[in-house]
Amino acid sequence: MSEHLSALIVVLPLLAAPVCLLLKQPRMVRAWTSIVAWACLVMAWTLLERVHAEGVITYSMGGWDPPLGIEYRLDALNAYLLVIVTGIASVVFPSGAILTDTSLPEGKSHLYFAALLLCLAGLLGISSTGDLFNVFVFVEITSLSSYTLISLGKNRQALTAAFSYLVMGTIGGTFLLVGIGFLYQVTGTLNMQDLALRLPELLGSRTILAGFAFLMVGGSIKLAVFPLHQWLPNAYTHAPAAVSAFIAATATKVSYYLLARIIFTIFGAAFVFDALHLHWLLLPLAIAAMFAGSLAAVFQTDLKRLLAYSSIAQIGYMTLGLCMASETGLTGGIVHLFNHALMKGGLFLAVACVVMRTGSSSVSAISGLGRKMPLTMAAIVVGGLSLIGVPGTAGFISKWYLVVGALEKGWYAVSVLILLSSLIAVVYVWRLVETIFFGDPEHEVCEVPWTSWLPTWILIGATLVFGFWTDVTVGGASAAARSLLGVAP
Amino acid sequence: MEALGIWNYWGVVLLMMVGLYTVIARDHLVKKLIGLGIFQVAVILFYVSMGKVTGGTPPIIPEGADGSEVYSNPLPHVLMLTAIVVGVATLAVGLALVVRIREAYGTVEEDELQRMNRSGS
Numbered sequence: 001m002s003e004h005l006s007a008l009i010v011v012l013p014l015l016a017a018p019v020c021l022l023l024k025q026p027r028m029v030r031a032w033t034s035i036v037a038w039a040c041l042v043m044a045w046t047l048l049e050r051v052h053a054e055g056v057i058t059y060s061m062g063g064w065d066p067p068l069g070i071e072y073r074l075d076a077l078n079a080y081l082l083v084i085v086t087g088i089a090s091v092v093f094p095s096g097a098i099l100t101d102t103s104l105p106e107g108k109s110h111l112y113f114a115a116l117l118l119c120l121a122g123l124l125g126i127s128s129t130g131d132l133f134n135v136f137v138f139v140e141i142t143s144l145s146s147y148t149l150i151s152l153g154k155n156r157q158a159l160t161a162a163f164s165y166l167v168m169g170t171i172g173g174t175f176l177l178v179g180i181g182f183l184y185q186v187t188g189t190l191n192m193q194d195l196a197l198r199l200p201e202l203l204g205s206r207t208i209l210a211g212f213a214f215l216m217v218g219g220s221i222k223l224a225v226f227p228l229h230q231w232l233p234n235a236y237t238h239a240p241a242a243v244s245a246f247i248a249a250t251a252t253k254v255s256y257y258l259l260a261r262i263i264f265t266i267f268g269a270a271f272v273f274d275a276l277h278l279h280w281l282l283l284p285l286a287i288a289a290m291f292a293g294s295l296a297a298v299f300q301t302d303l304k305r306l307l308a309y310s311s312i313a314q315i316g317y318m319t320l321g322l323c324m325a326s327e328t329g330l331t332g333g334i335v336h337l338f339n340h341a342l343m344k345g346g347l348f349l350a351v352a353c354v355v356m357r358t359g360s361s362s363v364s365a366i367s368g369l370g371r372k373m374p375l376t377m378a379a380i381v382v383g384g385l386s387l388i389g390v391p392g393t394a395g396f397i398s399k400w401y402l403v404v405g406a407l408e409k410g411w412y413a414v415s416v417l418i419l420l421s422s423l424i425a426v427v428y429v430w431r432l433v434e435t436i437f438f439g440d441p442e443h444e445v446c447e448v449p450w451t452s453w454l455p456t457w458i459l460i461g462a463t464l465v466f467g468f469w470t471d472v473t474v475g476g477a478s479a480a481a482r483s484l485l486g487v488a489p
Numbered sequence: 490m491e492a493l494g495i496w497n498y499w500g501v502v503l504l505m506m507v508g509l510y511t512v513i514a515r516d517h518l519v520k521k522l523i524g525l526g527i528f529q530v531a532v533i534l535f536y537v538s539m540g541k542v543t544g545g546t547p548p549i550i551p552e553g554a555d556g557s558e559v560y561s562n563p564l565p566h567v568l569m570l571t572a573i574v575v576g577v578a579t580l581a582v583g584l585a586l587v588v589r590i591r592e593a594y595g596t597v598e599e600d601e602l603q604r605m606n607r608s609g610s
Contacts, residue, residue, distance in 0.1 A: 133568055140575045147582050156593035160602050163586045167512060170525055170579050177532050177572060184565070185539050 002046075006059045006072045006128055009043045009082065012036060013121040020114040029110040033117060034094035040124065041090045044082035051079040052479065058130070066130070067191040073130030077334070077480035081127045081257050084338055088249045088345050089120050091458050092242055096451030097352035101240040101361075102152045112152060116246070119145040123254045132180045132190045132266075135258065139176060139222065142254070143169045146247055150239040158238035161231075168231040172221030175214045182211030183266075195266050203271050215262050216278075223255035225282075225319055226289030229312045233296075236308035236348075241355050244304060245348030248311055249341040256318055256337060260330075264484040269325045279323040286323060287417055289316030294424035298431070303351045303361045306428060307344065310387055313421065314340045317402060320414070324405045330481035331474065332401030338473050339386070339394035339463060346459030347383040350376050353452050357445040363432070367439030372446060375453045377436045379460040384429035386463045389422050394463040397470055497538040504531035516599040518590065522583045529576040533569045540565035 016036040023029050051057060051074055061070040074082075092098065093116060104112055122142030126135055147169065151162035184190055186207050187198045202208055217228075224232040236244045263272045272278045293313030300306040314336070321333020351361055353376040358365040370377050386393035399418060406415040447453065466473050504527055511524025545561040591597050594605055 133571075137571055137575070140579070144575075144578055144582055147586070151586055151589065156590075157606050159586055159590045159593055160606060163518065163583070163590065166579070166583050166586065167521060167525060170583075171509070171512070171528070173575075174529055174532055178535070181532070181536055181539065181565075 004059070005043050005047055006057055006074050007061065009040055009047070009086075010072075010121055010125045010128060012040060012043075013117045013124065017114040017117040017121065020110045020117065024110050026107075026109050029113045030094070030098075033113045034090070036117060037086065037090040037093045037120065040120070041083070041086040044079070044086040047074055048079040048083050048476070051076055052476075056483075067189050067194040070134050071130040071191055071193070072128050073193070074128055075480075076476065076483045077257065077260070078127050080334070080338070080476045080480050081254065082124060083476075084253060084341050085120070085123050085127060085250045088246060088341055088459075089116075091455045092246045092249075092345060092349065094451075095242060095349060095352070095455040096449055097349060097356050097455075098242040099240075100242070100352050100356040101154050103154050103158070104152060112149070115145045115148045116243075119149065119246070119251075123250050126254050127257060130192050132183065132192060132195070134190075136173065136177050136180060139173055139258075142251060143173060143222075146243075146251060149243045149247070150235050152243070153238040153240055155238055157234070161234035161238040165231045165235045168221055168228075172218045175218030175221070177218075179211045179214030179216075179218060182207050182214065186211075192261065192266055196268070199267060200271075203267075203275070212262075212267060212272075212276075216259070219255060219259040219262060223252055223259060223319075224312060224315055226285050226292060226312060226316060229289070229293075229315075232312060233305055233308040236311065237302060237305040241304065241348055241352030241361065244307075245345045245352065248307070248348055249345035252311065252315060253337050253341055256315075256322075256333075260322060260333075260484060263322070264325075264486075269485065273323075273325050279325070282319055283323045283414070286316045286319040287414070287421075289313060289319065290417070290421040291424070294421055294428070297428045298424065300428075301363050303354065303363055303366070303432075304348070306363070306432075307347055307351065310425070310428065311340075311344060313425070314344070314387070316421075317399070317418070320418070321402055321405065324402075324409055324411075325485075326405055326408060327478065327481050327485060328401055328408055329405030330484060331478040332398055332405050334477035334480050335401055335473050336398035338477065339398045339466065342394060342459050342463045342466070343383045343386045346379060346456055346463065347387075349452075349456040349459065350379040350383065353448040353456060356448055356452060358443045363435055364439075364442060366432070367435050368437075368441030369443070369445065370437040372441060372443075373448065375447055375457065379453070379456045380436065381429075381433055382460050382464065384432055386460075386467070388425040388429055391467075392464070393467040394473070396467060397474065401474070498535070501531050501535040501538070504528075504534065518587045518597040518599060519584070521599075522580060522587070525583070526576065526580055529572070529579075533572055533576070536565040536569045536572070 013036055020029050057074040059072040119142055122138045125138030129135055147162050147166045151159050186202055187195055189195055221228045236248055290313050293309050297306050297309035318333045318336050321329045354366055355361050386395040389395040389399040403415045403418055508524045508528030512521050515521055540562040542559055542561050545559045548560040548563040587597055594602055
């Protein structure tokens with residue numbers, strides 16, 4: 001049993017999704033989705049422990065050995081990512097706010113949960129497979145289910161947002177497919193490890209360069225790297241708040257993993273950064289994202305859109321870690337992956353609570369709610385502080401590693417820019433704090449039930465815990481960074 | 490002449506650009522989806538023509554084979570079976586969205602949709 005864990009973690013949610021259609025009873029479907037997510041979390045944690053104790057776990061699908069068969073390959077990075085994705089899923093799925101803000105007709109909620117499980121299966125698949133074509137298939141599973149989930153938002157704009165995400169996402173996915181095709185044409189293999197062995201002697205070839213370009217652009221569309229982020233604000237704004245919490249906290253993280261895998265494992269940092277100088281392209285884009293995202297967030301009047309723009313800025317920080325290609329920088333990027341998943345997941349869930357009570361997600365909706373919904377509002381404030389990177393919160397840890405990484409590289413200007421862009425975050429978080437505590441209440445509301453505030457506080461509380469206790473997050477991330485860079489742990 | 494010899498790739502590039510142009514330039518959502526379909530089909534053709542070996546037979550070993558047969562590479566073809574399924578699924582989700590957009594807005598022209606979204610409501 002235990003040797004099949006790395007396959008089971010993907011197969012379980014995939015098979016559990018159709019079961020939702022059979023169960024049909026809303027209560028049972030909800031319980032079932034939560035149990036599946038918890039089971040996946042347990043498996044992911046076991047796998048992470050095993051990777052740290054025994055090293056890389058490989059699994060040949062159906063007993064066909066790689067490179068002929070599909071290989072599932074878990075190293076410190078994959079296992080870390082699996083824990084993030086399943087962790088977020090197992091907090092968001094049972095949340096009482098999961099169905100707020102949706103336009104689901106009566107008696108159709110089992111389909112919504114099935115789509116959530118499929119999305120989870122796709123994300124876990126991308127994170128654990130070692131086969132490039134398999135990656136494409138799982139990317140499409142994830143994307144298709146997230147188009148459906150986003151289109152279920154309450155307003156009709158959700159439909160147009162989902163459609164433009166579908167167009168952008170399909171172009172991105174197809175670009176990945178073209179890139180995979182180019183690599184296969186030259187090397188005759190789809191296995192990542194095998195590609196990494198065969199590519200070094202072929203790196204000058206133009207086919208390989210074109211394949212690399214296609215893979216990078218396709219991956220960047222999925223990650224929403226500035227300026228390919230156009231689909232993201234609308235999609236997160238109009239999706240149901242709990243869906244935004246799940247997708248914002250997991251989907252972009254998995255795309256980030258995919259880019260890191262392509263750059264470091266398949267092509268190798270030496271080729272990408274020393275020969276192609278990719279960081280001179282990615283670095284300005286990352287910094288532009290940090291500033292443009294935060295500045296745009298300052299002027300938003302909708303909570304979800306504000307958080308979406310702040311996500312673009314946070315993706316900028318993570319990309320910055322990628323560009324540094326050093327152990328500290330990558331550790332910063334990967335820790336930020338973890339921390340940002342916690343705070344964005346928590347913040348979007350808090351917004352879901354607000355929508356649940358006030359029926360609106362505009363900034364004015366939270367005006368003066370500091371006394372009426374103390375727990376939800378405190379979550380927004382703490383999550384906001386963590387977005388800024390205030391010491392004592394998880395956001396501080398990741399920014400610390402990024403700044404240290406930049407200083408190690410001798411990029412002094414970059415480290416100043418990281419701090420400056422955090423100051424813009426102070427502006428938009430302060431706007432929220434001011435509205436919450438000094439505004440006049442517009443709505444006569446009371447606190448949400450514990451089933452809704454507890455999941456929010458699990459995530460927000462975790463950002464506080466991991467702001468002090470960094471063994472797991474930073475330890476895991478630096479092991480992941482070392483495995484990416486090929487340094488022996 | 491070498492460039493002309495790989496005419497199959499020229500066809501793929503042409504189709505891809507036609508598809509991408511249609512996605513970008515057309516306002517009608519269904520036409521956008523048609524463009525997206527053409528774009529994906531171009532990639533499928535790219536893979537299929539990649540697997541073809543000159544003079545190759547279908548990859549089935551006949552009785553009494555001595556190992557000298559030339560056959561086409563079956564793997565890209567098999568991969569494309571999956572990609573075709575993905576393409577059909579994307580098209581289905583896209584068309585379903587168009588139906589719902591039409592129900593909610595009464596139009597499927599992108600410029601009108603944008604105008605209606607901007608004016609609030």
